[in-house]
Amino acid sequence: MARKKEYKEEEVIEKAMRLFWRNGYESTSMQMLEKEMGINKFSIYSSFGSKHGVFIESLKCYKEKVSDMFEKFKASQNGVEDIKQFFYDSVAVGYQPDNVKGCLLTNTYNEFSESEDPLIKSQVDLFMDNLKELFIEKLRMDPSKDEETVLKQANFLVVAKHGLAAATRVNSEKEIEDYIEMTFSNI
Numbered sequence: 001m002a003r004k005k006e007y008k009e010e011e012v013i014e015k016a017m018r019l020f021w022r023n024g025y026e027s028t029s030m031q032m033l034e035k036e037m038g039i040n041k042f043s044i045y046s047s048f049g050s051k052h053g054v055f056i057e058s059l060k061c062y063k064e065k066v067s068d069m070f071e072k073f074k075a076s077q078n079g080v081e082d083i084k085q086f087f088y089d090s091v092a093v094g095y096q097p098d099n100v101k102g103c104l105l106t107n108t109y110n111e112f113s114e115s116e117d118p119l120i121k122s123q124v125d126l127f128m129d130n131l132k133e134l135f136i137e138k139l140r141m142d143p144s145k146d147e148e149t150v151l152k153q154a155n156f157l158v159v160a161k162h163g164l165a166a167a168t169r170v171n172s173e174k175e176i177e178d179y180i181e182m183t184f185s186n187i
Helices: 009-023 030-037 041-048 051-065 067-075 080-094 104-111 118-139 147-167 173-184
Strands: none
Touching: 009 030, 009 051, 009 104, 030 041, 030 051, 041 051, 051 067, 051 104, 051 118, 067 080, 067 118, 080 118, 080 147, 080 173, 104 118, 104 147, 118 147, 147 173
């Protein structure tokens, strides 16, 4: 007879997600996962297959965690002001209890930029492509912007969002606010 799991997968994945969010994939060991998740290696392998499997589930968990913020952004109708608010909202995620500053997907994007891992690459590329499309959609709400300007500004905003995610890990709230305000002073 199979043993009954004494843990909830959603709960242990959330713990793993926070660990990967803090340390990145490469710096997170199986021993660290065991300790953080509160389960042994056998249970990790049984439920998730590998460290890689835990990481993929952690990325999905993170996307779910920030889905409300993205839904709010998608539904908004105020163009550039909505993008600016999205920047502020994304910073606020890191200030919530138990969360880590920065963005797990941006961290993963940076860590795996040279990787050939198709599963992680597809997860991150899909997220970044969707983000850029949302920026384009919001920028197009300004009829004074031609298509070339919209595309250039969308590229700029994707890079600025990466910079913001990195900066939130080390810079003060005032510096972050100044960064966001300066980013949008010319958009």
